[in-house]
Amino acid sequence: SQQGEEDPQALSIQEGENATMNCSYKTSINNLQWYRQNSGRGLVHLILIRSNEREKHSGRLRVTLDTSKKSSSLLITASRAADTASYFCATALNNNDMRFGAGTRLTVKP
Amino acid sequence: DVKVTQSSRYLVKRTGEKVFLECVQDMDHENMFWYRQDPGLGLRLIYFSYDVKMKEKGDIPEGYSVSREKKERFSLILESASTNQTSMYLCASSFRDRISGNTIYFGEGSWLTVV
Numbered sequence: 001s002q003q004g005e006e007d008p009q010a011l012s013i014q015e016g017e018n019a020t021m022n023c024s025y026k027t028s029i030n031n032l033q034w035y036r037q038n039s040g041r042g043l044v045h046l047i048l049i050r051s052n053e054r055e056k057h058s059g060r061l062r063v064t065l066d067t068s069k070k071s072s073s074l075l076i077t078a079s080r081a082a083d084t085a086s087y088f089c090a091t092a093l094n095n096n097d098m099r100f101g102a103g104t105r106l107t108v109k110p
Numbered sequence: 111d112v113k114v115t116q117s118s119r120y121l122v123k124r125t126g127e128k129v130f131l132e133c134v135q136d137m138d139h140e141n142m143f144w145y146r147q148d149p150g151l152g153l154r155l156i157y158f159s160y161d162v163k164m165k166e167k168g169d170i171p172e173g174y175s176v177s178r179e180k181k182e183r184f185s186l187i188l189e190s191a192s193t194n195q196t197s198m199y200l201c202a203s204s205f206r207d208r209i210s211g212n213t214i215y216f217g218e219g220s221w222l223t224v225v
Binding site: 030031033035040041042043044045048050088090092096097098099100101102103 | 114141143145150151152153155158160166168169198200202204206207211212213214215216217218219221
């Protein structure tokens with residue numbers, strides 16, 4: 001079964017605005033990861049946050065993790081048209097077999 | 111750079127055919143995965159393998175089998191293709207049991223159409 005569920009399913013913003021996507025999961029985790037997928041391509045790893053971390057930054061990306069609520073958020077600041085893609089969170093049931101949600105489709109309008 | 115290569119980008123097969131999707135990785139990863147991706151359903155894990163000749167069922171293994179004879183190669187087999195197996199198939203690999211977490215590396219995907 002799906003482990004991570006992203007929200008919203010789709011998000012449309014103007015260039016320069018911030019984009020926030022959320023992920024909820026069901027079981028205890030060792031870490032949570034976010035991936036990006038350009039249309040029709042494979043997924044690319046963006047960032048990993050461990051269960052003992054609450055926040056992590058990488059460039060324009062900010063990820064938070066709340067293990068008490070079993071949720072995570074991905075914030076993309078100062079979005080660009082090139083950020084248009086689908087974004088997925090992923091968790092591992094036993095640190096090996098990764099499960100993904102249905103993703104959030106982000107559209108950034110120039 | 112890690113490279114996960116899927117042998118075919120686009121395939122069209124007939125119902126009932128046996129279909130092989132091949133995947134090779136060059137990073138000496140222990141884990142390899144096959145997912146299928148359908149609109150609105152995200153990625154669903156079909157099978158994964160954590161070592162040569164080892165395999166574990168994912169969430170939707172029915173109608174599929176896998177083979178891992180060598181560490182770098184993981185094959186997905188559709189014994190008798192059906193139209194409901196029309197989908198995009200993604201192969202991926204990762205190290206196993208890294209305390210820092212196992213980042214997954216994906217291939218570019220194989221679009222399979224069963225007619």
